[in-house]
Amino acid sequence: MTENVRFCQYFKQWMELYKAGAVRPVTYQKYEMTYKQLVALAPNMTLEELSRLTYQQLLNDYAETHERQTTMDFHRHLKSSLLDALEEGMIGRDPTRKAIIKGTSHQQHKIKFLHQYELQALLNELDLAGEVNWDYFILLISKTGLRFAEALGVTPDSFDFAHQTLTVDKTWDYKSSLGGFAPTKNESSVRKIPLDWQTVIQFSQLTKHLPEDKPIFVQGKVYNDTVNHYLERLCKRAQVPVISVHGLRHTHASLLLYAGVSIASVARRLGHSNMTTTQQTYIHIIQELENQDNDKVMKHLASLI
Structure with a gap:
Protein backbone atom coordinates (compact mmCIF):
# COMPACT_ATOMS: atom_id res chain seq x y z
CA MET A 1 0.00 0.00 0.00
CA GLU A 88 2.05 7.05 -11.19
CA GLY A 89 -0.80 7.92 -8.83
CA MET A 90 1.24 7.16 -5.71
CA ILE A 91 0.51 10.65 -4.35
CA GLY A 92 -2.54 12.81 -4.95
CA ARG A 93 -0.88 16.19 -5.52
CA ASP A 94 2.51 17.80 -5.89
CA PRO A 95 3.87 18.62 -2.41
CA THR A 96 6.81 20.54 -3.92
CA ARG A 97 4.61 23.22 -5.53
CA LYS A 98 5.65 26.75 -4.53
CA ALA A 99 8.35 25.40 -2.22
CA ILE A 100 10.55 28.13 -0.72
CA ILE A 101 14.27 27.52 -0.95
CA LYS A 102 16.26 28.78 2.03
CA GLY A 103 19.82 28.22 3.17
CA THR A 104 22.67 29.49 5.28
CA SER A 105 24.38 32.69 4.17
CA HIS A 106 26.80 32.21 1.32
CA GLN A 107 30.36 31.92 2.47
CA GLN A 108 32.75 33.94 0.35
CA HIS A 109 35.47 31.45 -0.40
CA LYS A 110 38.72 33.28 -0.86
CA ILE A 111 40.24 32.37 -4.18
CA LYS A 112 43.89 31.61 -3.64
CA PHE A 113 46.19 32.37 -6.52
CA LEU A 114 49.77 33.40 -7.04
CA HIS A 115 50.99 36.66 -8.51
CA GLN A 116 53.26 36.50 -11.51
CA TYR A 117 56.55 36.74 -9.61
CA GLU A 118 55.31 34.08 -7.14
CA LEU A 119 54.34 31.72 -9.94
CA GLN A 120 57.75 32.24 -11.53
CA ALA A 121 59.41 31.38 -8.23
CA LEU A 122 57.33 28.21 -8.04
CA LEU A 123 58.13 27.19 -11.62
CA ASN A 124 61.82 27.72 -10.89
CA GLU A 125 61.58 24.90 -8.35
CA LEU A 126 60.28 22.37 -10.88
CA ASP A 127 62.47 19.48 -11.96
CA LEU A 128 61.90 19.23 -15.70
CA ALA A 129 65.10 17.45 -16.63
CA GLY A 130 63.94 13.86 -16.34
CA GLU A 131 60.95 11.76 -17.30
CA VAL A 132 57.25 12.25 -16.54
CA ASN A 133 56.64 13.52 -13.00
CA TRP A 134 54.25 15.77 -11.08
CA ASP A 135 56.46 18.77 -11.89
CA TYR A 136 55.39 18.54 -15.54
CA PHE A 137 51.77 18.16 -14.40
CA ILE A 138 52.03 21.37 -12.37
CA LEU A 139 53.69 23.13 -15.30
CA LEU A 140 50.91 22.06 -17.68
CA ILE A 141 48.11 23.38 -15.47
CA SER A 142 50.02 26.61 -14.82
CA LYS A 143 50.36 27.21 -18.57
CA THR A 144 46.86 26.08 -19.64
CA GLY A 145 44.47 26.49 -16.69
CA LEU A 146 43.23 22.90 -17.04
CA ARG A 147 41.04 21.31 -14.39
CA PHE A 148 42.66 18.48 -12.40
CA ALA A 149 40.71 15.71 -14.18
CA GLU A 150 41.32 17.34 -17.58
CA ALA A 151 45.08 17.40 -17.02
CA LEU A 152 45.01 13.74 -15.98
CA GLY A 153 43.15 12.92 -19.20
CA VAL A 154 45.80 14.51 -21.46
CA THR A 155 47.46 12.01 -23.81
CA PRO A 156 50.35 12.62 -26.25
CA ASP A 157 47.88 12.80 -29.14
CA SER A 158 46.04 15.61 -27.33
CA PHE A 159 48.89 17.85 -28.48
CA ASP A 160 49.19 19.33 -31.95
CA PHE A 161 52.73 20.62 -31.76
CA ALA A 162 52.75 21.87 -35.36
CA HIS A 163 49.85 24.23 -34.63
CA GLN A 164 50.81 24.80 -30.96
CA THR A 165 47.48 23.67 -29.48
CA LEU A 166 46.23 21.25 -26.86
CA THR A 167 42.84 19.60 -27.44
CA VAL A 168 40.73 19.01 -24.32
CA ASP A 169 38.04 16.46 -25.15
CA LYS A 170 38.15 14.02 -22.23
CA THR A 171 38.99 13.73 -18.55
CA TRP A 172 40.27 10.96 -16.29
CA ASP A 173 37.82 9.54 -13.73
CA TYR A 174 40.25 9.59 -10.80
CA LYS A 175 37.42 9.40 -8.24
CA SER A 176 36.40 5.94 -9.40
CA SER A 177 38.28 2.88 -8.19
CA LEU A 178 38.42 1.66 -11.79
CA GLY A 179 39.64 4.92 -13.32
CA GLY A 180 39.35 5.34 -17.08
CA PHE A 181 38.56 8.16 -19.49
CA ALA A 182 35.38 10.17 -18.93
CA PRO A 183 33.59 13.03 -20.72
CA THR A 184 34.43 16.66 -20.00
CA LYS A 185 32.43 18.62 -17.44
CA ASN A 186 30.19 20.10 -20.15
CA GLU A 187 30.15 20.76 -23.90
CA SER A 188 31.92 24.09 -23.45
CA SER A 189 34.81 22.27 -21.79
CA VAL A 190 35.70 20.66 -25.13
CA ARG A 191 38.21 23.13 -26.54
CA LYS A 192 41.57 23.78 -28.19
CA ILE A 193 44.01 25.72 -26.04
CA PRO A 194 46.83 27.66 -27.76
CA LEU A 195 50.26 26.89 -26.29
CA ASP A 196 53.37 29.04 -26.06
CA TRP A 197 56.46 27.81 -27.92
CA GLN A 198 58.34 26.95 -24.72
CA THR A 199 55.59 24.61 -23.53
CA VAL A 200 55.46 23.03 -26.99
CA ILE A 201 59.19 22.25 -26.87
CA GLN A 202 59.02 20.86 -23.32
CA PHE A 203 56.09 18.54 -23.97
CA SER A 204 57.16 17.44 -27.44
CA GLN A 205 60.36 16.14 -25.85
CA LEU A 206 58.55 14.61 -22.88
CA THR A 207 55.95 12.71 -24.94
CA LYS A 208 58.23 11.65 -27.80
CA HIS A 209 58.38 7.97 -26.82
CA LEU A 210 55.10 7.66 -24.90
CA PRO A 211 52.02 5.72 -26.16
CA GLU A 212 49.89 8.16 -28.15
CA ASP A 213 46.53 7.26 -26.58
CA LYS A 214 47.56 6.65 -22.96
CA PRO A 215 47.27 9.30 -20.22
CA ILE A 216 50.66 10.89 -19.61
CA PHE A 217 50.36 11.36 -15.86
CA VAL A 218 48.35 8.32 -14.73
CA GLN A 219 50.40 5.51 -13.22
CA GLY A 220 47.90 3.51 -11.16
CA LYS A 221 45.43 5.14 -8.77
CA VAL A 222 45.72 8.94 -8.56
CA TYR A 223 44.63 11.00 -5.56
CA ASN A 224 44.04 14.74 -5.62
CA ASP A 225 45.54 15.03 -2.13
CA THR A 226 48.79 13.42 -3.25
CA VAL A 227 49.42 16.14 -5.84
CA ASN A 228 48.23 18.90 -3.50
CA HIS A 229 50.67 17.79 -0.80
CA TYR A 230 53.48 17.70 -3.35
CA LEU A 231 52.56 21.19 -4.57
CA GLU A 232 52.46 22.40 -0.95
CA ARG A 233 56.07 21.30 -0.46
CA LEU A 234 57.10 23.07 -3.68
CA CYS A 235 55.35 26.29 -2.57
CA LYS A 236 57.14 26.23 0.78
CA ARG A 237 60.48 25.60 -0.94
CA ALA A 238 59.82 28.53 -3.28
CA GLN A 239 58.70 30.65 -0.29
CA VAL A 240 55.36 31.56 -1.87
CA PRO A 241 51.80 31.19 -0.49
CA VAL A 242 50.60 27.59 -0.43
CA ILE A 243 47.88 26.97 -3.02
CA SER A 244 46.10 23.87 -4.30
CA VAL A 245 46.31 22.40 -7.79
CA HIS A 246 42.98 24.11 -8.50
CA GLY A 247 44.66 27.31 -7.32
CA LEU A 248 47.02 26.96 -10.28
CA ARG A 249 43.97 27.20 -12.55
CA HIS A 250 42.91 30.38 -10.73
CA THR A 251 46.47 31.69 -11.03
CA HIS A 252 46.46 31.10 -14.79
CA ALA A 253 43.16 32.94 -15.26
CA SER A 254 44.13 35.79 -12.94
CA LEU A 255 47.40 36.46 -14.74
CA LEU A 256 45.59 36.57 -18.09
CA LEU A 257 43.04 39.05 -16.77
CA TYR A 258 45.75 41.27 -15.29
CA ALA A 259 47.53 41.10 -18.66
CA GLY A 260 44.45 42.61 -20.32
CA VAL A 261 43.04 39.45 -21.92
CA SER A 262 39.28 39.76 -22.41
CA ILE A 263 36.84 37.92 -20.16
CA ALA A 264 35.42 36.14 -23.21
CA SER A 265 38.84 34.75 -24.16
CA VAL A 266 39.59 33.67 -20.59
CA ALA A 267 36.20 31.95 -20.37
CA ARG A 268 36.88 29.99 -23.57
CA ARG A 269 40.36 29.02 -22.41
CA LEU A 270 39.03 27.76 -19.07
CA GLY A 271 36.13 25.92 -20.67
CA HIS A 272 33.45 27.86 -18.80
CA SER A 273 29.94 27.43 -20.18
CA ASN A 274 29.42 31.19 -20.18
CA MET A 275 31.17 34.43 -19.26
CA THR A 276 28.96 34.85 -16.19
CA THR A 277 30.82 32.02 -14.48
CA THR A 278 34.14 33.71 -15.20
CA GLN A 279 32.85 37.08 -14.00
CA GLN A 280 31.50 35.66 -10.75
CA THR A 281 34.65 33.66 -10.04
CA TYR A 282 37.05 36.53 -10.66
CA ILE A 283 34.84 39.48 -9.67
CA HIS A 284 37.50 40.88 -7.32
CA ILE A 285 40.06 41.08 -10.13
CA ILE A 286 37.56 42.47 -12.64
CA GLN A 287 36.53 45.21 -10.18
CA GLU A 288 40.17 46.08 -9.57
CA LEU A 289 40.80 46.34 -13.33
CA GLU A 290 37.67 48.45 -13.78
CA ASN A 291 38.96 50.90 -11.16
CA GLN A 292 42.23 51.15 -13.08
CA ASP A 293 40.27 51.73 -16.29
CA ASN A 294 38.26 54.50 -14.62
CA ASP A 295 41.49 56.25 -13.64
CA LYS A 296 42.66 56.03 -17.26
CA VAL A 297 39.33 57.41 -18.50
CA MET A 298 39.46 60.35 -16.10
CA LYS A 299 43.06 61.20 -17.04
CA HIS A 300 42.18 61.05 -20.73
CA LEU A 301 39.09 63.24 -20.32
CA ALA A 302 40.97 65.74 -18.19
CA SER A 303 43.52 66.15 -20.96
CA LEU A 304 40.83 67.24 -23.42
CA ILE A 305 40.30 70.97 -23.89
Missing part, protein backbone atom coordinates in the same frame (compact mmCIF):
# COMPACT_ATOMS: atom_id res chain seq x y z
CA THR A 2 1.16 3.53 -0.80
CA GLU A 3 0.53 4.74 2.73
CA ASN A 4 3.20 2.36 4.02
CA VAL A 5 5.84 3.33 1.46
CA ARG A 6 8.51 5.48 3.05
CA PHE A 7 9.66 8.51 1.04
CA CYS A 8 13.34 7.56 1.35
CA GLN A 9 12.53 4.02 0.27
CA TYR A 10 10.72 5.29 -2.83
CA PHE A 11 13.50 7.76 -3.66
CA LYS A 12 16.14 5.03 -3.49
CA GLN A 13 14.13 2.78 -5.81
CA TRP A 14 13.47 5.67 -8.20
CA MET A 15 17.14 6.69 -8.18
CA GLU A 16 18.36 3.18 -8.94
CA LEU A 17 15.76 2.69 -11.66
CA TYR A 18 16.03 6.00 -13.52
CA LYS A 19 19.47 7.40 -12.72
CA ALA A 20 21.88 4.49 -12.29
CA GLY A 21 23.73 4.07 -15.59
CA ALA A 22 21.90 7.02 -17.16
CA VAL A 23 24.01 9.77 -15.61
CA ARG A 24 27.74 10.10 -15.01
CA PRO A 25 29.05 8.32 -11.90
CA VAL A 26 29.98 11.62 -10.28
CA THR A 27 26.38 12.85 -10.82
CA TYR A 28 24.92 9.62 -9.47
CA GLN A 29 27.00 10.08 -6.33
CA LYS A 30 25.10 13.33 -5.74
CA TYR A 31 21.79 11.43 -5.88
CA GLU A 32 23.22 8.95 -3.38
CA MET A 33 24.13 11.85 -1.11
CA THR A 34 20.58 13.20 -1.40
CA TYR A 35 19.28 9.78 -0.39
CA LYS A 36 21.56 9.69 2.68
CA GLN A 37 20.40 13.16 3.72
CA LEU A 38 16.78 12.14 3.25
CA VAL A 39 17.26 9.10 5.46
CA ALA A 40 18.92 11.26 8.11
CA LEU A 41 16.21 13.94 8.09
CA ALA A 42 13.02 11.92 7.51
CA PRO A 43 13.70 8.19 7.87
CA ASN A 44 10.08 7.26 8.59
CA MET A 45 8.14 9.80 6.53
CA THR A 46 5.73 8.03 4.18
CA LEU A 47 4.44 9.20 0.82
CA GLU A 48 1.00 9.53 2.35
CA GLU A 49 2.35 11.99 4.94
CA LEU A 50 3.82 14.24 2.28
CA SER A 51 2.12 17.62 1.95
CA ARG A 52 3.30 21.10 1.11
CA LEU A 53 3.79 21.72 4.83
CA THR A 54 5.75 18.55 5.59
CA TYR A 55 7.86 18.94 2.46
CA GLN A 56 8.63 22.59 3.26
CA GLN A 57 9.66 21.55 6.77
CA LEU A 58 11.96 18.93 5.28
CA LEU A 59 13.61 21.58 3.08
CA ASN A 60 13.90 23.97 6.02
CA ASP A 61 15.60 21.30 8.13
CA TYR A 62 18.08 20.66 5.34
CA ALA A 63 18.66 24.38 4.77
CA GLU A 64 19.71 24.93 8.39
CA THR A 65 23.13 23.46 7.64
CA HIS A 66 23.47 24.03 3.88
CA GLU A 67 23.82 27.00 1.58
CA ARG A 68 20.89 27.98 -0.65
CA GLN A 69 22.36 26.54 -3.86
CA THR A 70 22.99 23.19 -2.18
CA THR A 71 19.43 23.21 -0.84
CA MET A 72 18.18 23.93 -4.36
CA ASP A 73 20.03 20.85 -5.67
CA PHE A 74 18.55 18.72 -2.89
CA HIS A 75 15.07 20.04 -3.77
CA ARG A 76 15.50 19.33 -7.49
CA HIS A 77 16.41 15.71 -6.85
CA LEU A 78 13.43 15.15 -4.57
CA LYS A 79 11.04 17.06 -6.84
CA SER A 80 11.99 14.92 -9.86
CA SER A 81 11.15 11.72 -8.01
CA LEU A 82 7.90 13.10 -6.58
CA LEU A 83 6.66 14.27 -9.97
CA ASP A 84 7.04 10.68 -11.17
CA ALA A 85 5.22 9.47 -8.05
CA LEU A 86 2.41 11.90 -8.87
CA GLU A 87 2.20 10.64 -12.44
Whole structure:
Protein backbone atom coordinates (compact mmCIF):
# COMPACT_ATOMS: atom_id res chain seq x y z
CA MET A 1 0.00 0.00 0.00
CA THR A 2 1.16 3.53 -0.80
CA GLU A 3 0.53 4.74 2.73
CA ASN A 4 3.20 2.36 4.02
CA VAL A 5 5.84 3.33 1.46
CA ARG A 6 8.51 5.48 3.05
CA PHE A 7 9.66 8.51 1.04
CA CYS A 8 13.34 7.56 1.35
CA GLN A 9 12.53 4.02 0.27
CA TYR A 10 10.72 5.29 -2.83
CA PHE A 11 13.50 7.76 -3.66
CA LYS A 12 16.14 5.03 -3.49
CA GLN A 13 14.13 2.78 -5.81
CA TRP A 14 13.47 5.67 -8.20
CA MET A 15 17.14 6.69 -8.18
CA GLU A 16 18.36 3.18 -8.94
CA LEU A 17 15.76 2.69 -11.66
CA TYR A 18 16.03 6.00 -13.52
CA LYS A 19 19.47 7.40 -12.72
CA ALA A 20 21.88 4.49 -12.29
CA GLY A 21 23.73 4.07 -15.59
CA ALA A 22 21.90 7.02 -17.16
CA VAL A 23 24.01 9.77 -15.61
CA ARG A 24 27.74 10.10 -15.01
CA PRO A 25 29.05 8.32 -11.90
CA VAL A 26 29.98 11.62 -10.28
CA THR A 27 26.38 12.85 -10.82
CA TYR A 28 24.92 9.62 -9.47
CA GLN A 29 27.00 10.08 -6.33
CA LYS A 30 25.10 13.33 -5.74
CA TYR A 31 21.79 11.43 -5.88
CA GLU A 32 23.22 8.95 -3.38
CA MET A 33 24.13 11.85 -1.11
CA THR A 34 20.58 13.20 -1.40
CA TYR A 35 19.28 9.78 -0.39
CA LYS A 36 21.56 9.69 2.68
CA GLN A 37 20.40 13.16 3.72
CA LEU A 38 16.78 12.14 3.25
CA VAL A 39 17.26 9.10 5.46
CA ALA A 40 18.92 11.26 8.11
CA LEU A 41 16.21 13.94 8.09
CA ALA A 42 13.02 11.92 7.51
CA PRO A 43 13.70 8.19 7.87
CA ASN A 44 10.08 7.26 8.59
CA MET A 45 8.14 9.80 6.53
CA THR A 46 5.73 8.03 4.18
CA LEU A 47 4.44 9.20 0.82
CA GLU A 48 1.00 9.53 2.35
CA GLU A 49 2.35 11.99 4.94
CA LEU A 50 3.82 14.24 2.28
CA SER A 51 2.12 17.62 1.95
CA ARG A 52 3.30 21.10 1.11
CA LEU A 53 3.79 21.72 4.83
CA THR A 54 5.75 18.55 5.59
CA TYR A 55 7.86 18.94 2.46
CA GLN A 56 8.63 22.59 3.26
CA GLN A 57 9.66 21.55 6.77
CA LEU A 58 11.96 18.93 5.28
CA LEU A 59 13.61 21.58 3.08
CA ASN A 60 13.90 23.97 6.02
CA ASP A 61 15.60 21.30 8.13
CA TYR A 62 18.08 20.66 5.34
CA ALA A 63 18.66 24.38 4.77
CA GLU A 64 19.71 24.93 8.39
CA THR A 65 23.13 23.46 7.64
CA HIS A 66 23.47 24.03 3.88
CA GLU A 67 23.82 27.00 1.58
CA ARG A 68 20.89 27.98 -0.65
CA GLN A 69 22.36 26.54 -3.86
CA THR A 70 22.99 23.19 -2.18
CA THR A 71 19.43 23.21 -0.84
CA MET A 72 18.18 23.93 -4.36
CA ASP A 73 20.03 20.85 -5.67
CA PHE A 74 18.55 18.72 -2.89
CA HIS A 75 15.07 20.04 -3.77
CA ARG A 76 15.50 19.33 -7.49
CA HIS A 77 16.41 15.71 -6.85
CA LEU A 78 13.43 15.15 -4.57
CA LYS A 79 11.04 17.06 -6.84
CA SER A 80 11.99 14.92 -9.86
CA SER A 81 11.15 11.72 -8.01
CA LEU A 82 7.90 13.10 -6.58
CA LEU A 83 6.66 14.27 -9.97
CA ASP A 84 7.04 10.68 -11.17
CA ALA A 85 5.22 9.47 -8.05
CA LEU A 86 2.41 11.90 -8.87
CA GLU A 87 2.20 10.64 -12.44
CA GLU A 88 2.05 7.05 -11.19
CA GLY A 89 -0.80 7.92 -8.83
CA MET A 90 1.24 7.16 -5.71
CA ILE A 91 0.51 10.65 -4.35
CA GLY A 92 -2.54 12.81 -4.95
CA ARG A 93 -0.88 16.19 -5.52
CA ASP A 94 2.51 17.80 -5.89
CA PRO A 95 3.87 18.62 -2.41
CA THR A 96 6.81 20.54 -3.92
CA ARG A 97 4.61 23.22 -5.53
CA LYS A 98 5.65 26.75 -4.53
CA ALA A 99 8.35 25.40 -2.22
CA ILE A 100 10.55 28.13 -0.72
CA ILE A 101 14.27 27.52 -0.95
CA LYS A 102 16.26 28.78 2.03
CA GLY A 103 19.82 28.22 3.17
CA THR A 104 22.67 29.49 5.28
CA SER A 105 24.38 32.69 4.17
CA HIS A 106 26.80 32.21 1.32
CA GLN A 107 30.36 31.92 2.47
CA GLN A 108 32.75 33.94 0.35
CA HIS A 109 35.47 31.45 -0.40
CA LYS A 110 38.72 33.28 -0.86
CA ILE A 111 40.24 32.37 -4.18
CA LYS A 112 43.89 31.61 -3.64
CA PHE A 113 46.19 32.37 -6.52
CA LEU A 114 49.77 33.40 -7.04
CA HIS A 115 50.99 36.66 -8.51
CA GLN A 116 53.26 36.50 -11.51
CA TYR A 117 56.55 36.74 -9.61
CA GLU A 118 55.31 34.08 -7.14
CA LEU A 119 54.34 31.72 -9.94
CA GLN A 120 57.75 32.24 -11.53
CA ALA A 121 59.41 31.38 -8.23
CA LEU A 122 57.33 28.21 -8.04
CA LEU A 123 58.13 27.19 -11.62
CA ASN A 124 61.82 27.72 -10.89
CA GLU A 125 61.58 24.90 -8.35
CA LEU A 126 60.28 22.37 -10.88
CA ASP A 127 62.47 19.48 -11.96
CA LEU A 128 61.90 19.23 -15.70
CA ALA A 129 65.10 17.45 -16.63
CA GLY A 130 63.94 13.86 -16.34
CA GLU A 131 60.95 11.76 -17.30
CA VAL A 132 57.25 12.25 -16.54
CA ASN A 133 56.64 13.52 -13.00
CA TRP A 134 54.25 15.77 -11.08
CA ASP A 135 56.46 18.77 -11.89
CA TYR A 136 55.39 18.54 -15.54
CA PHE A 137 51.77 18.16 -14.40
CA ILE A 138 52.03 21.37 -12.37
CA LEU A 139 53.69 23.13 -15.30
CA LEU A 140 50.91 22.06 -17.68
CA ILE A 141 48.11 23.38 -15.47
CA SER A 142 50.02 26.61 -14.82
CA LYS A 143 50.36 27.21 -18.57
CA THR A 144 46.86 26.08 -19.64
CA GLY A 145 44.47 26.49 -16.69
CA LEU A 146 43.23 22.90 -17.04
CA ARG A 147 41.04 21.31 -14.39
CA PHE A 148 42.66 18.48 -12.40
CA ALA A 149 40.71 15.71 -14.18
CA GLU A 150 41.32 17.34 -17.58
CA ALA A 151 45.08 17.40 -17.02
CA LEU A 152 45.01 13.74 -15.98
CA GLY A 153 43.15 12.92 -19.20
CA VAL A 154 45.80 14.51 -21.46
CA THR A 155 47.46 12.01 -23.81
CA PRO A 156 50.35 12.62 -26.25
CA ASP A 157 47.88 12.80 -29.14
CA SER A 158 46.04 15.61 -27.33
CA PHE A 159 48.89 17.85 -28.48
CA ASP A 160 49.19 19.33 -31.95
CA PHE A 161 52.73 20.62 -31.76
CA ALA A 162 52.75 21.87 -35.36
CA HIS A 163 49.85 24.23 -34.63
CA GLN A 164 50.81 24.80 -30.96
CA THR A 165 47.48 23.67 -29.48
CA LEU A 166 46.23 21.25 -26.86
CA THR A 167 42.84 19.60 -27.44
CA VAL A 168 40.73 19.01 -24.32
CA ASP A 169 38.04 16.46 -25.15
CA LYS A 170 38.15 14.02 -22.23
CA THR A 171 38.99 13.73 -18.55
CA TRP A 172 40.27 10.96 -16.29
CA ASP A 173 37.82 9.54 -13.73
CA TYR A 174 40.25 9.59 -10.80
CA LYS A 175 37.42 9.40 -8.24
CA SER A 176 36.40 5.94 -9.40
CA SER A 177 38.28 2.88 -8.19
CA LEU A 178 38.42 1.66 -11.79
CA GLY A 179 39.64 4.92 -13.32
CA GLY A 180 39.35 5.34 -17.08
CA PHE A 181 38.56 8.16 -19.49
CA ALA A 182 35.38 10.17 -18.93
CA PRO A 183 33.59 13.03 -20.72
CA THR A 184 34.43 16.66 -20.00
CA LYS A 185 32.43 18.62 -17.44
CA ASN A 186 30.19 20.10 -20.15
CA GLU A 187 30.15 20.76 -23.90
CA SER A 188 31.92 24.09 -23.45
CA SER A 189 34.81 22.27 -21.79
CA VAL A 190 35.70 20.66 -25.13
CA ARG A 191 38.21 23.13 -26.54
CA LYS A 192 41.57 23.78 -28.19
CA ILE A 193 44.01 25.72 -26.04
CA PRO A 194 46.83 27.66 -27.76
CA LEU A 195 50.26 26.89 -26.29
CA ASP A 196 53.37 29.04 -26.06
CA TRP A 197 56.46 27.81 -27.92
CA GLN A 198 58.34 26.95 -24.72
CA THR A 199 55.59 24.61 -23.53
CA VAL A 200 55.46 23.03 -26.99
CA ILE A 201 59.19 22.25 -26.87
CA GLN A 202 59.02 20.86 -23.32
CA PHE A 203 56.09 18.54 -23.97
CA SER A 204 57.16 17.44 -27.44
CA GLN A 205 60.36 16.14 -25.85
CA LEU A 206 58.55 14.61 -22.88
CA THR A 207 55.95 12.71 -24.94
CA LYS A 208 58.23 11.65 -27.80
CA HIS A 209 58.38 7.97 -26.82
CA LEU A 210 55.10 7.66 -24.90
CA PRO A 211 52.02 5.72 -26.16
CA GLU A 212 49.89 8.16 -28.15
CA ASP A 213 46.53 7.26 -26.58
CA LYS A 214 47.56 6.65 -22.96
CA PRO A 215 47.27 9.30 -20.22
CA ILE A 216 50.66 10.89 -19.61
CA PHE A 217 50.36 11.36 -15.86
CA VAL A 218 48.35 8.32 -14.73
CA GLN A 219 50.40 5.51 -13.22
CA GLY A 220 47.90 3.51 -11.16
CA LYS A 221 45.43 5.14 -8.77
CA VAL A 222 45.72 8.94 -8.56
CA TYR A 223 44.63 11.00 -5.56
CA ASN A 224 44.04 14.74 -5.62
CA ASP A 225 45.54 15.03 -2.13
CA THR A 226 48.79 13.42 -3.25
CA VAL A 227 49.42 16.14 -5.84
CA ASN A 228 48.23 18.90 -3.50
CA HIS A 229 50.67 17.79 -0.80
CA TYR A 230 53.48 17.70 -3.35
CA LEU A 231 52.56 21.19 -4.57
CA GLU A 232 52.46 22.40 -0.95
CA ARG A 233 56.07 21.30 -0.46
CA LEU A 234 57.10 23.07 -3.68
CA CYS A 235 55.35 26.29 -2.57
CA LYS A 236 57.14 26.23 0.78
CA ARG A 237 60.48 25.60 -0.94
CA ALA A 238 59.82 28.53 -3.28
CA GLN A 239 58.70 30.65 -0.29
CA VAL A 240 55.36 31.56 -1.87
CA PRO A 241 51.80 31.19 -0.49
CA VAL A 242 50.60 27.59 -0.43
CA ILE A 243 47.88 26.97 -3.02
CA SER A 244 46.10 23.87 -4.30
CA VAL A 245 46.31 22.40 -7.79
CA HIS A 246 42.98 24.11 -8.50
CA GLY A 247 44.66 27.31 -7.32
CA LEU A 248 47.02 26.96 -10.28
CA ARG A 249 43.97 27.20 -12.55
CA HIS A 250 42.91 30.38 -10.73
CA THR A 251 46.47 31.69 -11.03
CA HIS A 252 46.46 31.10 -14.79
CA ALA A 253 43.16 32.94 -15.26
CA SER A 254 44.13 35.79 -12.94
CA LEU A 255 47.40 36.46 -14.74
CA LEU A 256 45.59 36.57 -18.09
CA LEU A 257 43.04 39.05 -16.77
CA TYR A 258 45.75 41.27 -15.29
CA ALA A 259 47.53 41.10 -18.66
CA GLY A 260 44.45 42.61 -20.32
CA VAL A 261 43.04 39.45 -21.92
CA SER A 262 39.28 39.76 -22.41
CA ILE A 263 36.84 37.92 -20.16
CA ALA A 264 35.42 36.14 -23.21
CA SER A 265 38.84 34.75 -24.16
CA VAL A 266 39.59 33.67 -20.59
CA ALA A 267 36.20 31.95 -20.37
CA ARG A 268 36.88 29.99 -23.57
CA ARG A 269 40.36 29.02 -22.41
CA LEU A 270 39.03 27.76 -19.07
CA GLY A 271 36.13 25.92 -20.67
CA HIS A 272 33.45 27.86 -18.80
CA SER A 273 29.94 27.43 -20.18
CA ASN A 274 29.42 31.19 -20.18
CA MET A 275 31.17 34.43 -19.26
CA THR A 276 28.96 34.85 -16.19
CA THR A 277 30.82 32.02 -14.48
CA THR A 278 34.14 33.71 -15.20
CA GLN A 279 32.85 37.08 -14.00
CA GLN A 280 31.50 35.66 -10.75
CA THR A 281 34.65 33.66 -10.04
CA TYR A 282 37.05 36.53 -10.66
CA ILE A 283 34.84 39.48 -9.67
CA HIS A 284 37.50 40.88 -7.32
CA ILE A 285 40.06 41.08 -10.13
CA ILE A 286 37.56 42.47 -12.64
CA GLN A 287 36.53 45.21 -10.18
CA GLU A 288 40.17 46.08 -9.57
CA LEU A 289 40.80 46.34 -13.33
CA GLU A 290 37.67 48.45 -13.78
CA ASN A 291 38.96 50.90 -11.16
CA GLN A 292 42.23 51.15 -13.08
CA ASP A 293 40.27 51.73 -16.29
CA ASN A 294 38.26 54.50 -14.62
CA ASP A 295 41.49 56.25 -13.64
CA LYS A 296 42.66 56.03 -17.26
CA VAL A 297 39.33 57.41 -18.50
CA MET A 298 39.46 60.35 -16.10
CA LYS A 299 43.06 61.20 -17.04
CA HIS A 300 42.18 61.05 -20.73
CA LEU A 301 39.09 63.24 -20.32
CA ALA A 302 40.97 65.74 -18.19
CA SER A 303 43.52 66.15 -20.96
CA LEU A 304 40.83 67.24 -23.42
CA ILE A 305 40.30 70.97 -23.89
